[in-house]
Amino acid sequence: MAGHLEQIRLDSYKPLRELVCEHIRQAIIDGTFSPGERLMEIQLADEMGVSRTPVREAIRKLELEGFVVMIPRRGTYVANISIKDINDVYEIRICLDVLAAGLAAERITEEELEDLKKLLVEIGTHVADYNLEKIVEVDTAFHDILYTASRNERLRNIISNLREQITGIRGTSMNYPGRLADTMAEHRLLVERIAARDVEGAQAAARVHLENAEQTLLKSMLEGQNAKD
Amino acid sequence: MAGHLEQIRLDSYKPLRELVCEHIRQAIIDGTFSPGERLMEIQLADEMGVSRTPVREAIRKLELEGFVVMIPRRGTYVANISIKDINDVYEIRICLDVLAAGLAAERITEEELEDLKKLLVEIGTHVADYNLEKIVEVDTAFHDILYTASRNERLRNIISNLREQITGIRGTSMNYPGRLADTMAEHRLLVERIAARDVEGAQAAARVHLENAEQTLLKSMLEGQNAKD
DNA sequence: ATAAAATATATTGTATACAAAATTTAATTA
DNA sequence: TAATTAAATTTTGTATACAATATATTTTAT
Numbered sequence: 001m002a003g004h005l006e007q008i009r010l011d012s013y014k015p016l017r018e019l020v021c022e023h024i025r026q027a028i029i030d031g032t033f034s035p036g037e038r039l040m041e042i043q044l045a046d047e048m049g050v051s052r053t054p055v056r057e058a059i060r061k062l063e064l065e066g067f068v069v070m071i072p073r074r075g076t077y078v079a080n081i082s083i084k085d086i087n088d089v090y091e092i093r094i095c096l097d098v099l100a101a102g103l104a105a106e107r108i109t110e111e112e113l114e115d116l117k118k119l120l121v122e123i124g125t126h127v128a129d130y131n132l133e134k135i136v137e138v139d140t141a142f143h144d145i146l147y148t149a150s151r152n153e154r155l156r157n158i159i160s161n162l163r164e165q166i167t168g169i170r171g172t173s174m175n176y177p178g179r180l181a182d183t184m185a186e187h188r189l190l191v192e193r194i195a196a197r198d199v200e201g202a203q204a205a206a207r208v209h210l211e212n213a214e215q216t217l218l219k220s221m222l223e224g225q226n227a228k229d
Numbered sequence: 230m231a232g233h234l235e236q237i238r239l240d241s242y243k244p245l246r247e248l249v250c251e252h253i254r255q256a257i258i259d260g261t262f263s264p265g266e267r268l269m270e271i272q273l274a275d276e277m278g279v280s281r282t283p284v285r286e287a288i289r290k291l292e293l294e295g296f297v298v299m300i301p302r303r304g305t306y307v308a309n310i311s312i313k314d315i316n317d318v319y320e321i322r323i324c325l326d327v328l329a330a331g332l333a334a335e336r337i338t339e340e341e342l343e344d345l346k347k348l349l350v351e352i353g354t355h356v357a358d359y360n361l362e363k364i365v366e367v368d369t370a371f372h373d374i375l376y377t378a379s380r381n382e383r384l385r386n387i388i389s390n391l392r393e394q395i396t397g398i399r400g401t402s403m404n405y406p407g408r409l410a411d412t413m414a415e416h417r418l419l420v421e422r423i424a425a426r427d428v429e430g431a432q433a434a435a436r437v438h439l440e441n442a443e444q445t446l447l448k449s450m451l452e453g454q455n456a457k458d
Numbered sequence: 459a460t461a462a463a464a465t466a467t468a469t470t471g472t473a474t475a476c477a478a479a480a481t482t483t484a485a486t487t488a
Numbered sequence: 489t490a491a492t493t494a495a496a497t498t499t500t501g502t503a504t505a506c507a508a509t510a511t512a513t514t515t516t517a518t
Contacts, residue, residue, distance in 0.1 A: 013301050013302065014301070015301050017289075056286070057285070057286065057289055060246075060286055060289055060290060061289060061293060064290060064293040064294075065293075066383070072242050072243070072244050073242065088381045088382065088383050088384065089383060091328065091332070091381055091384065092325070092328070092381070092383060092384050092387065095324050095325065095327075095328045096321070096324065096325075098324075099320065099321070099324045103320070152317045152320055152321070153317065154295070154317050154318060154321060154391075155317065155320065155321050158321065158387060162383075
């Protein structure tokens, strides 16, 4: 009769290395650590009040995720994101997002569809009062549902990782003139096609959305429009 | 005048965790550790004559790669590969291999093309005397060149990782009747289309190859044909 | 004899310690 | 003064030690 407590504890337990990893990742994404900057284990450990062990394990994970580059016996450096990197990531993401959209059109549940539609409305309100922080938050939730609806956990993980690698590192492309409105329209079309269970339509919508997002990101990078909050 | 030695040392240096990681990965792939089996750090460390530290770091990496599953405070277990996993992996791989083939058709160098053609011949000889080990080896090299030719390092890494996650875990599907000959023909067509710089043709060839490979793998799994050397 | 509780053991998570290598600083020489 | 070499410092890589938690075993009570 004491069986359900264990379950909760099991899920809620997070090893230090996870917390440390999330902390460092966030610091990279929000610019606390600049690209090319060296990350030193003792320093990070001291700052966070933990030992080197969990820091090391966190750094190993971030290396696999592509956020940092490790040179044996030399140290760890925050990854530099180049135009080539954007290109590489979007080459893959366009492909995988199209796949995910098609799968979602086939496999999404009615509940998930309802959630998507609600988020669509919510984004609208945040766009109206130009609340960028909220927009990013809801946008992330939106895509999360979409990838979950593909019913392919690996696909979800790979895309999430690719998203994180570029989202935010050079500022969101959200503040590019006109992009917000376009994004909304693209999302609406995507949801509409998925709701219609139109696989090809959903795929086409996803492709257009991603290609536009890449173009905007490249433009804002080239123009040095790296606006940070 | 001592500048070039450093370069070599830098490349050749491999941390213990890397060696340990490769060692454990290989043991999982070749069946030394069975799916579901628990991996204990001290035991592994003792067997390999190292301390727990590099073993832990290796296990963290294998978790990211999907070879093992970690439950906090409970332990690490060799991942179970299910039909659903095969499905998920191939859903992604078909998509990414098609992408890679298309990119390769655009970006491959003449040298790489020559290498591919050579390997095609080499595989032929190994098929003739049914040297499975050599076939797997050359096949890996073949695909490696292909992914390298896509000029997208991230793509290469993702595909390599997906390949490793299923190749070998349930025995190669190579020993499925007739598959070897089909594989050869599919490879030949793929190289031919790439050589012709025919993007769409290369993509189609890659898709056919992967779909067939998946079918064969599923068949041999269902038939319990998990032949091991 | 079976089930529950308490104890013992084993294993993971984290911290610290030491060794090897790289980087930096200081010193020496041309 | 500049360049080269040597010493000192820093930092990573690995090993070990300790603490917290989970599992296994034994004991006890019904």
